[in-house]
Amino acid sequence: MKIAVLPGDGIGPEIVAQAVRVLEVLRTEGLKIEIEAAPLGGAAYDQYGAPYPEFTRKICRAADAVLLGAVGGPQYDTLDRPLRPERGLLGIRKDLGLFANLRPAVLFPELANGSTLKPEVISGLDIMIIRDLTGDIHFGEPRGMRTNDRGEREAFNTMIYTEPEIRRIAHVAFGIAMKRDKKLCSVDKANVLEVSEFWKEIFTDVAREYPQVQLSHMYVDNAAMQLVRNPKQFDVMVTTNLFGDILSDEASMLTGSIGMLASASLNESKKGLYEPSHGSAPDIAGKNVANPLATILSVAMMMRYTFNNIEAADRIENAVKKVLEKGFRTGDIFEPGMQKLSCSGMGNQVVAAL
Amino acid sequence: MKIAVLPGDGIGPEIVAQAVRVLEVLRTEGLKIEIEAAPLGGAAYDQYGAPYPEFTRKICRAADAVLLGAVGGPQYDTLDRPLRPERGLLGIRKDLGLFANLRPAVLFPELANGSTLKPEVISGLDIMIIRDLTGDIHFGEPRGMRTNDRGEREAFNTMIYTEPEIRRIAHVAFGIAMKRDKKLCSVDKANVLEVSEFWKEIFTDVAREYPQVQLSHMYVDNAAMQLVRNPKQFDVMVTTNLFGDILSDEASMLTGSIGMLASASLNESKKGLYEPSHGSAPDIAGKNVANPLATILSVAMMMRYTFNNIEAADRIENAVKKVLEKGFRTGDIFEPGMQKLSCSGMGNQVVAAL
Ligand SMILES: CC(C)[C@H](C(=O)O)[C@@H](O)C(=O)O
Ligand SMILES: CC(C)[C@H](C(=O)O)[C@@H](O)C(=O)O
8 A cells, every 4th residue: 555645734744643653553553654754835835836746746746645634724825836835736636546435424423413414404414425525616727817898807717528527526426426315406507508518418328337326417506505404315416616616615614613524535436535524724734733634534535545455444443432432532522521632632542442 | 767677488477576576565655667568588589589579678668667576487398599598688788778686685684494504504594696687798799609620519609808897897896885884705717717717807907996994805716605604704796697597596596595585686776677586487387376575675676776766675685584574485485383374375475574
């Protein structure tokens, strides 16, 4: 298991350090794990002048899986667009062909109070959002600024999907739906966009290969409402890059504990980049108070999806559950009566539970 | 006051009928109100073969304001794209230049229980979302399907904004912020899209003319989260057509009573189209159980924004408040202990309260 570790910016290094301890436990027990570290985002810009430099690219290409902390920070906001941390993220996604983003929005029963939604609305919440990550308006050409015929300045981007792009994400989505409740909701804006109409057409076609899966279609504005109104109606959702960006973040916030949510971004050969769903939280960086659990759970996803080591994945997830059951909490998920731990303190507990 | 009334589809005719009664009360008291009815959407297709036919266009163009019920229904889903009900909506918006969509998300204190969010998160919620309605990917060209160089089918749309389009919606947004808490949050995706970068640049420029307004910028994915996490942080939000479609629907659902939310779509000379934020609800159409209050509150917005008749606007809004205080409810906002009314029964109560 060749694993590239990219701590990134902000709280990235702290949370990744705890996740690496989990990998080390697995290694001690006999898993053949090789770790190589490299910078991404602002850290990479500081060191190499680019957010996804050749040094990092080489290590990531050679690896079977990548573990990322988070990228971004206010000190990089004024850089030229191609140098900004998020360009590193877009760069690695495209470079490794990480087209399938898996974003679970799962409520840990112990943390239900942290949600702004009523307990009955979210208890048992378990949604898997699948977002295409290498197509759409994020990468679409042409794009830019220009002056039009009327002499006005204008800016434009292109939303675009090819048939193969839609087919491959459809197969991932149906495949995951098959392993869950066999209910797949595809989200689009087909009442306005040709891209969405095409998306819907291809999904309807692919559906014939998965007769057991019940496919439904929903407009993105309605999906944004339904996630608030009755999120438990969803099992697996699948959508485009831009809509997925918005809906997966909305869904993760329903749980009230985004510090617990992992994500995977896979390519066609199951190579994957694994990262917490939360960001780099520059305001608390370096204080050893961040929640490392989403990053640790990202390692579990890595074991499950890239290495097909279900046992290791289950063990890590169970260790996290046990730690929560025991009442250990970092600041972001703390409630009176619980025991507040630092980032590394939480790492200790997970290692102990393992 | 020349008012075009477009009942539309589904529950449209029922709810509009109650709002027209409110207009009639105002007329009896001396306001010079002229009403002309015309079909839009599916109803227009049935009668004239087009969702925004010449007949309707003429009446709307001649009017000072338009009152719309809602459009759409399953029987129209298989029509060719240009004939579908939503094309009527896009058509009238473009034809009348209704670029500024005002979508209040306001919680009526009596209805707090209806929300899926905890009372403390939403009590006192009062957000005004301003959405550009005639630019962006809804209308952007080029758009369509084609076969690319690699022989693959692909579909594409264009997200585009010109400087004048951004400036005029910015002025509307700052103007409204000036009349409220002077806090304006502009939502974009400037870390990825050139369109957003341009949007942000123009907003920052226009901000100099409104030094009293505190302008902030937020990415759309974060905005979708923050609306769930802490919606009361927002006063006025402004964004593009596509993002506004998603966020305004999400925000309206936070209140749990979308049947109470009105909207306005204004052009440069304050001519406006007024409609409830909810849809045509085909499942309950014709049963006289729909909630007419959002449509009635749309008349209040019409008085306020097009006719600058603040007194009439306040009176209508107060009548609705009084009716709620008295415990009258339609089915969608019903709770045990309250008195359940039909659509027309609710109309009776509002007329009485007026
Ligand atoms: C930082 C940005 C490029 C990125 C995206 O929009 O894809 C982020 O929002 C995400 O969801 O990972
Ligand atoms: C029906 C559709 C064209 C429309 C839109 O996206 O503008 C609707 O969702 C709305 O928000 O009014």
